[in-house]
């Protein structure tokens with residue numbers, strides 16, 4: 415497993431993530447094809463620095479993204495795997511590596527209460543449930559992870 419930035423050749427993979435009913439089950443459902451295509455084109459064009467692609471044996475199989483929380487603007491973690499790669503500990507490994515690469519000392523996550531796989535992953539990563547709230551007509555769990563700050567001590 416390795417993390418890398420978006421490549422031009424990721425178009426089909428990204429399109430599948432947005433239009434797969436299993437991936438989108440707790441993410442508001444499948445994105446309509448034309449809208450998904452538009453989003454993929456924008457992603458490929460921008461190749462955002464906060465967007466990691468998980469690669470296994472040379473193929474893209476998932477993503478780890480550090481976005482901006484809708485309410486607070488805090489750094490918000492999100493992740494998605496193609497269904498055939500779920501249940502192998504790959505999301506856990508990928509997020510741990512992405513967190514190591516990420517400079518921010520506070521990361522939050524929000525996931526549907528019904529999304530037990532996602533909640534289990536957050537718990538294993540050390541996220542703490544702070545509150546439940548309602549958004550997009552669903553109960554969401556808002557969690558926080560405090561990562562250790564790197565101290566750069568000056569020599570006396």
Ligand SMILES: CC(C)(COP(=O)(O)OP(=O)(O)OC[C@H]1O[C@@H](n2cnc3c(N)ncnc32)[C@H](O)[C@@H]1OP(=O)(O)O)[C@@H](O)C(=O)NCCC(=O)NCCS
Pocket residue numbers: 436437438440441491492493494495496499500501502503504505506507524525529531532534535538
């Ligand atoms: C949320 C999601 C990433 C979780 O994926 P996952 O594969 O369950 O997560 P992990 O990497 O933590 O793997 C844990 C599972 O792998 C199993 N596993 C197998 N080998 C393992 C290993 N070497 N190390 C750790 N876990 C391993 C664990 O037992 C566990 O399986 P279980 O749930 O049946 O007990 C995935 O379900 C997904 O992509 N969902 C769709 C998108 C989504 O809803 N994203 C969340 C919104 S932010």
